Amino acid sequence: MTNKTKIDWRKWLRWAVRGTGIFTGSVLLFVLLVYWGAFGKLPNDDEIRSVRNYLASEVYSEDDALIGKYFVQNRTGANLEELPPYLLNALIATEDVRFREHTGVDYRSLGRVVVKSILLQSSSSGGGSTLTQQLVKNTYGRDDFGPLSLPVAKIKEIILAGRFEDVYTKDQILELYLNTVSFGENVYGIETASQRFFNKKPVDLSLEESAVLVGLLKGNTLYNPRRNPELAESRRNTVLNQMAKYEYISDKEKDSLQAIPLVLNYYNLEYQNSASYYLAHIQPELELILQGVQKPDGSEYDLRTDGLIIETTLDSRLQEYAQAAVARHMNDLQKEFTSHWGSREPWGNNWNVIDSELRKTRPFQRMDKAGVPYDTILARLSVPHPMTVIDLSEEGQRKSVEMSTLDSVKYYQALLHTGFMAMDPATGNVKAWVGGLDYQYLPYDHVTTRRQTASTFKPFVYGAALEQGIDPCEYFKNESQVYTEHDNYNPTNAGGDDSLYYSLKGALTKSLNVVTVQILFEVGMENVYDLARRAGVTSPIRQVPSMALGTNEATLLEMVTAYSTFANHGSRVTPRYIEKITDAQGNVLYTAPAVQKKPAMKRFKADQLTYMLQSVVNEGTGASAKSVYGLQRSYAGKTGTAQNYADGWFIGYSPKLVAGAWVGASNPSVHFRSGAFGSGAHMALPIWSRFFRSIERSGFRNTYTGSFELDSTVAETFDCPNSREANLLERFNNWIEGTPADSTGEQESWWDRMW
Numbered sequence: 001m002t003n004k005t006k007i008d009w010r011k012w013l014r015w016a017v018r019g020t021g022i023f024t025g026s027v028l029l030f031v032l033l034v035y036w037g038a039f040g041k042l043p044n045d046d047e048i049r050s051v052r053n054y055l056a057s058e059v060y061s062e063d064d065a066l067i068g069k070y071f072v073q074n075r076t077g078a079n080l081e082e083l084p085p086y087l088l089n090a091l092i093a094t095e096d097v098r099f100r101e102h103t104g105v106d107y108r109s110l111g112r113v114v115v116k117s118i119l120l121q122s123s124s125s126g127g128g129s130t131l132t133q134q135l136v137k138n139t140y141g142r143d144d145f146g147p148l149s150l151p152v153a154k155i156k157e158i159i160l161a162g163r164f165e166d167v168y169t170k171d172q173i174l175e176l177y178l179n180t181v182s183f184g185e186n187v188y189g190i191e192t193a194s195q196r197f198f199n200k201k202p203v204d205l206s207l208e209e210s211a212v213l214v215g216l217l218k219g220n221t222l223y224n225p226r227r228n229p230e231l232a233e234s235r236r237n238t239v240l241n242q243m244a245k246y247e248y249i250s251d252k253e254k255d256s257l258q259a260i261p262l263v264l265n266y267y268n269l270e271y272q273n274s275a276s277y278y279l280a281h282i283q284p285e286l287e288l289i290l291q292g293v294q295k296p297d298g299s300e301y302d303l304r305t306d307g308l309i310i311e312t313t314l315d316s317r318l319q320e321y322a323q324a325a326v327a328r329h330m331n332d333l334q335k336e337f338t339s340h341w342g343s344r345e346p347w348g349n350n351w352n353v354i355d356s357e358l359r360k361t362r363p364f365q366r367m368d369k370a371g372v373p374y375d376t377i378l379a380r381l382s383v384p385h386p387m388t389v390i391d392l393s394e395e396g397q398r399k400s401v402e403m404s405t406l407d408s409v410k411y412y413q414a415l416l417h418t419g420f421m422a423m424d425p426a427t428g429n430v431k432a433w434v435g436g437l438d439y440q441y442l443p444y445d446h447v448t449t450r451r452q453t454a455s456t457f458k459p460f461v462y463g464a465a466l467e468q469g470i471d472p473c474e475y476f477k478n479e480s481q482v483y484t485e486h487d488n489y490n491p492t493n494a495g496g497d498d499s500l501y502y503s504l505k506g507a508l509t510k511s512l513n514v515v516t517v518q519i520l521f522e523v524g525m526e527n528v529y530d531l532a533r534r535a536g537v538t539s540p541i542r543q544v545p546s547m548a549l550g551t552n553e554a555t556l557l558e559m560v561t562a563y564s565t566f567a568n569h570g571s572r573v574t575p576r577y578i579e580k581i582t583d584a585q586g587n588v589l590y591t592a593p594a595v596q597k598k599p600a601m602k603r604f605k606a607d608q609l610t611y612m613l614q615s616v617v618n619e620g621t622g623a624s625a626k627s628v629y630g631l632q633r634s635y636a637g638k639t640g641t642a643q644n645y646a647d648g649w650f651i652g653y654s655p656k657l658v659a660g661a662w663v664g665a666s667n668p669s670v671h672f673r674s675g676a677f678g679s680g681a682h683m684a685l686p687i688w689s690r691f692f693r694s695i696e697r698s699g700f701r702n703t704y705t706g707s708f709e710l711d712s713t714v715a716e717t718f719d720c721p722n723s724r725e726a727n728l729l730e731r732f733n734n735w736i737e738g739t740p741a742d743s744t745g746e747q748e749s750w751w752d753r754m755w
Helices: 002-036 045-049 085-095 107-119 131-140 146-167 170-180 190-198 207-216 229-245 251-258 276-290 316-341 352-358 362-369 374-380 405-413 454-467 504-510 513-523 525-535 545-549 556-567 603-619 685-696 728-737 750-754
Strands: 057-060 066-070 309-312 385-391 397-403 416-423 430-434 450-452 553-555 578-582 588-591 636-641 648-653 658-665
Touching: 002 146, 045 146, 066 276, 085 131, 085 170, 085 207, 085 229, 131 146, 131 170, 170 190, 190 207, 207 229, 207 251, 229 251, 276 309, 276 430, 276 578, 276 588, 316 416, 316 430, 316 658, 316 685, 352 405, 362 374, 385 405, 397 405, 416 556, 416 685, 454 504, 454 513, 454 525, 454 545, 454 556, 454 603, 454 636, 454 648, 504 513, 504 603, 513 525, 513 545, 525 545, 525 556, 553 556, 556 603, 556 636, 556 648, 556 658, 603 636, 648 685, 658 685
Parallel strands: 057 309
Antiparallel strands: 057 066, 309 578, 385 397, 416 430, 416 658, 450 553, 578 588, 636 648, 648 658
C-alpha cells in the first residue's frame, strides 16, 4: 500500500514537472511569436522615435484669438516646460509611483496584480501597467485576436515599453503620455483638457486643478467633473492623498487643498464657438491650398491631423459683436413673429411647405423606402418623443421637449433665420461671419444662400444712371406706368407722394419703385446688368423690368462684395479669408497674395453713389440706424424688402467696413403679413445697427468707422432738393397728356377737357 502510494506520488510529480515545462515552453513560445511579429509587426526603434500623435489644426483670428479647430482627435501638443511640476508629481503618485526607477515594466506591481487577481481573486489589486505601458497602449491601440487579444496586447506592451525606455528619456515619456492620453469628450492631451475644463493653459493650472485632471484618467466618463462633480471631487481628493502618501505634498497641504470646492471654468470651443459657420466656409479653400503641398516625407498635409496653424482675416471682437447683435435681435423678432401669427400656422393652407421638409427626414425616407403608405407614415411621425430643439427665447440655449417629428418640422419651419457678414472694402478681408442661428442644429449657411435681393439691387440702377450721364438733379415723375411691351408690367410704390417729382438722390432715399423702373428703361437693362457684374454679383440676373426692384436672387456674400466696390471708390476686391498657414514646426506653407483691386466704376461716379446712399441712412428708409440706435458716424446703405415680406435686407458701410444682414424664413412662403414688421428696416437693419453701435462704443471705433473722403465736388452735383412739385411746363405737359377719366384707365384728351 505504501509503495503504491509512493509510486502514484512520483507519477504525479513527473506529470506536474512535465506539465509545468510544457506550460512554460508554451508561454515562452507564445512570447517569442509575439516578439517575432506573428501577431503583427512590432515597431522598431526608428519607428518609435518618429511616433507622433494626431494634432488638431488651430484657427486664429486676426487679433490672435483661437476661434476653432479642425481635427480627428481634439489634441494640441504641450511641451514639458509648459507643465507644472506638481502636475507631473500627481500623475506619478497616482498612476506609477516607481516610474523613475523601472525600465518600462514595474514587476513588483505586475506580480501583485497576478497574485491578487488570479490567485486570490481580489478586485482591489490595482493596475499593473506603468505609464510607459499605458503610453504604448494609447499610441498603438490593441488588435482583435479573439480570446488571445488581451495576452497578445499585454506582451506587446511589455516589449514595446522597454523599447520606448531605450529611445526616450523619462521626461520625454511623461510629455508623450500627457499629450496622448484621452480625457473624455473627444479631448486628447493635457493642453486641450486644461482648456476644456478650466479655460486656461496647463502652466496656469493650480495643484488641485491638476489633481482633477489626473483623476480623470482612471475613468474619463465616471469622473467627468462637468457631469459628475461629486465623484470628480472625491477622485481629486484620492489623488491628493496619493501625493501626500509619497511625500510630494505635506498632510497640511493635502487637508487644505481637499477643503477647496471643485470649481470649473468649462469652455467647449465646439459649442461656444461663434465662428462655426466661418470655419465651415473656409475649410474647402484650406484643403485646396494644401493640395500638392508636401511634408518632408513626401506626403501631403492633412488639415485634421497635422497640427497646422491657420491665421485668418476674422476679427474676434467684431465676430462677437455680430453674434451678439444677431442673437439679441432674432430673439425679439421671433417673439414678434410668433405673436403676429398667434394660433395660426404661418404657412396657412400651403401644406407643401411642411411636406417637402418632412420628406427629407430620415424616418420618413426609411419608411417610404419600405413601402409604408403616406398616411401611416404621417401617423407614426405624429407620435411625440423626447428631443432637444434650439430655444430662441434664451440666447444660445436649447430645450428638451416632448415633440413629434412632424411637430419638430413645423417648429423649425416657423423660425426666422439670418445671415450677417462684414468685410474691409479696401482689402476684401472678411471680419465677421454669422451664417445662422445655431450651427450644430442649423448648419445651413445663409450668407451663401441665394434670396431675392429686393431694393438692395437699386443702387446698380442708380449707379448705371450716373455712368450713363444722367444728371443727379434730373427729376422723374413719381407716377405709376403700365409697360405694355413687357406683359403690362405695372410697378407700384410702398410710399412717396405720386404728385411730386424726385431727383436721383430723392428717389433712392425714398426707395421709389415707380421712379426706379423709369430710370431702368432710360439707362438700359444691359448697362444695369453690366454694373452689377462688375461690382461683384455673380448669380444669374434676368434682364426684365422687375430686375430694378430686386426680383433676381443673389447671396449676401455677393451683395456685400458689390457694396464694397462703392465704398472702395469704385474698385472691386475679392473676399479674403486666410492670411497664413504654418506647420507645427513653424514652417510657412502659405501666405496670402497681395490685394488685387479691379476697377469697376470711375471714382467720381462711385463717390456720387455713396453720397446718395448716405441720404438713405440719414433721412430715408434706413434712418432708424441713427434715430433709434443712435449711430453717430458717417454711413451709407440700402434697405431691401422682398415681395410679401419674405426677405428683409440691409447692406451698409462706413468708410472702412461694409456689412450686410438678411432675415427671412427658410421657405419664402413663411413671412410677416405687413410691412410694419416685415420690412428690411424692421427685420434686418437692427442687426446691422447694433453691430456698428458696438463698434462706435468700443476702443477701436476709429479703426472701422469715420467720415467719408469723397471727391470735393461730389456734393455740388446734388445741389437740388430731393423732390419738388411740377413746374409750369410739366403741368402743361400733364394737361396735354390727359388724366384718368374713369376706372377703366382711359384718359381724356386735352380737346375733350377743353370742351
